[in-house]
Amino acid sequence: QSALTQAASVSGSPGQSITISCTGTSSDVGSYDYVSWYQQHPGKAPKLLIYEVNNRPSGVPVRFSGSKSGNTASLTISGLQAEDEADYYCSSSTSSNTDVFGGGTKLTVL
């Protein structure tokens, strides 16, 4: 199972909105609404931001949102804040009853 494709890096200024894309195939993202997004700060465990494409766990700010179209899922962060600077990973269930992560996107808040 090949990793999902994410841009290596993205940047934005405080208050702006950014979108991180995650491209898979018809065997994963395109066929299942089980796409999740995680935030990981250096040296820390990942934190779940979005599950089932667009659901936020309790405690995750509403400025984090998810969507999907075809084989591509997206995470949008509105009103960027300095503490949003981190690595972001998408993941999807697959037709093989496994999970696959994206390569990760490093977000820099300018």
Place this chain on the structure above:
Amino acid sequence: QVQLVESGGGVVQPGRSLRLSCAASGFTLSSHGMHWVRQAPGKGLEWVADIWADGIKIYYADSVEGRFTISRDKSRNTLYLQMNSLRAEDTAVYYCARDISYYAFDCWGQGTLVTVSS
């Protein structure tokens, strides 16, 4: 308080074995799907294996199939990962994680580092 604590990592020679443990507290581990995810130094996340709540369905990544075994002990509320025939490319921080939906990991341990080196 929901918590996962991994242990068992360390330095091991290629070809040897190691068993990781993940002790759960604040919830019943067997009521959830549970997963192992690893992260090589400076690299991204890689899903390794899972055991469903029914305890019957178990799946592995191709990279570890036949070498790693996931299991759980209900009485100890603990998840395990038996790793055999270890290779240098298995060097990583290993996390256990709780599933709240279908591959949605809402609780992660702090991770345990496994280094495979001669």
